Amino acid sequence: MPLMSKNVFLVGMMGSGKTTVGRALAKRLGLRFIDSDKEIESRTGASIPWIFEMEGEAGFRKREAEVVRDLTARKGIVLATGGGAVMDPDSRRHLRGRGTVIYLRATASHLFARVVHDKTRPLLQTDDPLKKLEELLRLREPLYDAVADVVIETGNQNVHAMVHIIADKLSAKWRIKGIQPGSARGGKAKSGGKATTGAFARLRVALGDRAYPIQIGPGLLGDGRWVARMVKGKSVAVVTNTVVAPLYLSRLTDTLHAAGKQVVSIVLPDGEQEKNWQSLMTIFDVLLENRCDRGTTLLALGGGVIGDMTGYAAASFMRGVPFIQVPTTLLATVDAAVGGKTGINHPMGKNMIGAFYQPAAVVADTLTLHTLPDRELSAGIAEVIKHGAILDTALFDWLEIHMEALMARHNAALTHVIRRSCEIKAEIVRQDEREESGLRAVLNFGHTFAHAIEAGLGFGVWLHGEAVGCGMVMAADLSCRMGWLSAESAGRIRALVARAGLPTVAPVMPFAQWMNLFQVDKKNAGGDVRFILLRALGSAVMTRVPEEPLKETLEHCCMNSTS
Numbered sequence: 001m002p003l004m005s006k007n008v009f010l011v012g013m014m015g016s017g018k019t020t021v022g023r024a025l026a027k028r029l030g031l032r033f034i035d036s037d038k039e040i041e042s043r044t045g046a047s048i049p050w051i052f053e054m055e056g057e058a059g060f061r062k063r064e065a066e067v068v069r070d071l072t073a074r075k076g077i078v079l080a081t082g083g084g085a086v087m088d089p090d091s092r093r094h095l096r097g098r099g100t101v102i103y104l105r106a107t108a109s110h111l112f113a114r115v116v117h118d119k120t121r122p123l124l125q126t127d128d129p130l131k132k133l134e135e136l137l138r139l140r141e142p143l144y145d146a147v148a149d150v151v152i153e154t155g156n157q158n159v160h161a162m163v164h165i166i167a168d169k170l171s172a173k174w175r176i177k178g179i180q181p182g183s184a185r186g187g188k189a190k191s192g193g194k195a196t197t198g199a200f201a202r203l204r205v206a207l208g209d210r211a212y213p214i215q216i217g218p219g220l221l222g223d224g225r226w227v228a229r230m231v232k233g234k235s236v237a238v239v240t241n242t243v244v245a246p247l248y249l250s251r252l253t254d255t256l257h258a259a260g261k262q263v264v265s266i267v268l269p270d271g272e273q274e275k276n277w278q279s280l281m282t283i284f285d286v287l288l289e290n291r292c293d294r295g296t297t298l299l300a301l302g303g304g305v306i307g308d309m310t311g312y313a314a315a316s317f318m319r320g321v322p323f324i325q326v327p328t329t330l331l332a333t334v335d336a337a338v339g340g341k342t343g344i345n346h347p348m349g350k351n352m353i354g355a356f357y358q359p360a361a362v363v364a365d366t367l368t369l370h371t372l373p374d375r376e377l378s379a380g381i382a383e384v385i386k387h388g389a390i391l392d393t394a395l396f397d398w399l400e401i402h403m404e405a406l407m408a409r410h411n412a413a414l415t416h417v418i419r420r421s422c423e424i425k426a427e428i429v430r431q432d433e434r435e436e437s438g439l440r441a442v443l444n445f446g447h448t449f450a451h452a453i454e455a456g457l458g459f460g461v462w463l464h465g466e467a468v469g470c471g472m473v474m475a476a477d478l479s480c481r482m483g484w485l486s487a488e489s490a491g492r493i494r495a496l497v498a499r500a501g502l503p504t505v506a507p508v509m510p511f512a513q514w515m516n517l518f519q520v521d522k523k524n525a526g527g528d529v530r531f532i533l534l535r536a537l538g539s540a541v542m543t544r545v546p547e548e549p550l551k552e553t554l555e556h557c558c559m560n561s562t563s
Contacts, residue, residue, distance in 0.1 A: 008026075008078045009072065011102070011103050013106065017154050018035075021163060021166070022035070022078050024159055033077070033078045034079050036080060039067050039071065040063050064088070068085055068088070073094075105152065108130065201215075215361070224255050224259045227256060231261060232295075235297070236263050238301050239268065240266070241306055247328075264286065268282060270305075273458070287317055308343055312342040338429065342354050386443070390539075392420070396537060407501070448518060452518055455520070466503055473493060482545070482549060515529070
C-alpha cells in the first residue's frame with residue numbers, strides 16, 4: 001500500500017482539539033505531525049492575527065489553500081488543518097483524495113468554553129463570540145461531514161481516549177485489502193466505516209458474513225446503481241402500503257425495470273393495526289401466486305410496519321430469501337430498518353411474533369422525508385433523542401441546539417441525525433445482535449412504557465414514536481425516583497421531547513392495567529418486569545423497579561392520578 005494512503009488529515013472547528021490530538025496521534029502512528037497554521041506562520045514570518053489584519057480573511061484563505069495543497073501531497077503525515085480550510089473546494093478535493101480525513105466534532109457550547117479566553121482567534125474578536133461560533137459551525141459542518149471518513153465526538157472524551165479510538169479505526173481501514181482510505185467515495189463503502197459526499201453517507205453494519213451496507217442520500221429511489229450492487233436475482237417483490245405506493249412505488253419500479261429486474265408489487269393497508277397475521281399472509285399469497293422462488297429479493301418500501309413485516313416474510317418464505325430495507329420515514333430510517341428485528345403484533349403485545357433476520361442492505365432516500373406529515377417526522381425524532389439520551393450526550397446537546405433546523409427538514413440536519421443514529425445502532429447490533437449480552441436492550445429506553453401505551457389505547461391511536469417520546473419522559477421520571485438521574489437531566493429530556501412536538505403526558509389507565517401491559521414485554525424474565533433507565537444522560541441500565549416509585553411515576557405522568 002502506498003505510504004501516502006496512510007496520511008491522516010484532521011478537520012474541525014477551532015477549539016476541537018486538532019493540534020493536541022494530532023500531535024498525540026502522530027506519535028502513536030509513527031508519522032510526522034504538521035499544523036497548517038504553524039506552517040503558514042513559518043512561511044510568512046508573521047502571526048495569524050497579523051495576516052488577518054494586513055491581508056484580511058480572503059488573503060489568509062488564499063495562503064491556507066496553498067499550504068493545504070502542498071502539505072497533503074507529502075507522505076506519512078498527520079496534518080491538523082485550520083478550522084476554515086474546508087471552505088476552499090480545491091482544499092476539500094486534496095483532503096479527500098490524499099489521505100484519511102478525521103472530523104473532530106464538538107458543539108458550539110463546548111468549543112466556546114475552550115476558546116473564550118484565547119485572544120489569538122481573529123474571527124472571535126466580536127461582541128458576541130458564542131454567536132459567531134454558532135454561525136461558523138452551521139456554515140462549516142456540512143463541509144466537514146462531506147470530507148470526513150471518520151467522525152469523532154470530542155465533547156467529553158479525553159485526548160488519550162480519542163487517539164485510541166482513531167488509531168483503532170485507522171488500523172481497521174488500512175487492513176482492508178485493495179481499498180485505499182480517502183478513495184472510496186465513488187465506489188464501495190469501507191467495511192465497518194463511513195464515507196460521505198455532501199448529503200450522502202455510507203456505513204456498514206459489521207456482522208461477519210451477515211454484514212450489510214447502509215446508503216443514505218437524496219434521490220436514491222431513482223438511482224439504479226445501488227440496484228446493480230445489492231439486488232442479486234432477477235425477481236423483486238416490492239412490499240409497500242396505500243400511503244407510500246402513490247408517492248414512490250412507480251419511481252422505484254421504473255428504477256428496478258431499468259436495471260433488468262422483474263417486479264411484483266404488494267400494496268398493503270396502512271397503519272400499525274395492520275401489522276398482523278392477515279397482512280403477512282397477504283404477502284405470502286402474492287409471492288406464491290406469482291411463483292416467486294428463493295432467488296426473489298423482497299424490498300420493504302415504507303415505514304417501520306412495512307419493514308418489520310417484510311423482514312419477517314423474507315425470513316419465513318421458503319425458509320429465507322434476501323430482503324432490502326427502503327425506509328421512507330425518519331423513524332424507520334434511524335431505528336427499525338437497521339438491526340434485523342422483524343415481526344408482527346399480537347393483540348396482547350407488540351412485536352411478540354417475529355425473528356432476527358438481517359437485511360441485505362438499507363437504502364434511505366432522504367427526499368422521502370420531505371413528504372412526511374409533521375406528526376410522522378416528530379415520531380422519528382423520538383428515536384434520535386433516545387440515541388442521544390442513552391449513549392451519545394454530544395448528539396443530545398446537538399439536538400438541543402438544532403431542533404428547529406431538524407423540524408424544518410434542513411438537509412444537513414437530516415443527514416447528520418440519520419448518519420449518527422445509524423452509526424450508534426450499527427455498533428450496538430454488531431456487539432449484541434440478538435440481545436444476548438443485554439447491551440442491545442438499552443435501545444428500548446422508554447419502550448416498556450411506550451408499548452404499554454400503544455397496546456392499552458389500541459395499536460394505531462398513537463404513533464409508535466409518539467409513545468416512545470412520552471415513554472422516555474416517564475422513564476426519566478422513574479430514573480429520578482430511583483435516585484439516579486438528576487432532576488435537571490430529566491427536565492432536559494422532557495423539554496426536548498416537547499420541542500420535537502411529541503406528547504409528554506401519558507394516557508390515563510388504572511395501575512393494574514399498566515402492570516398487566518408491562519408483563520407482556522420481551523425484556524422480562526422470570527415474571528419480573530424490567531425497565532431501561534438512566535443513571536445519567538448517556539448511561540443506561542436495565543433493572544427491576546420497586547412498585548412504589550413506579551406507581552408514583554404513573555400518577556405523576558398521567559393526565560390525572562389513578563389508583
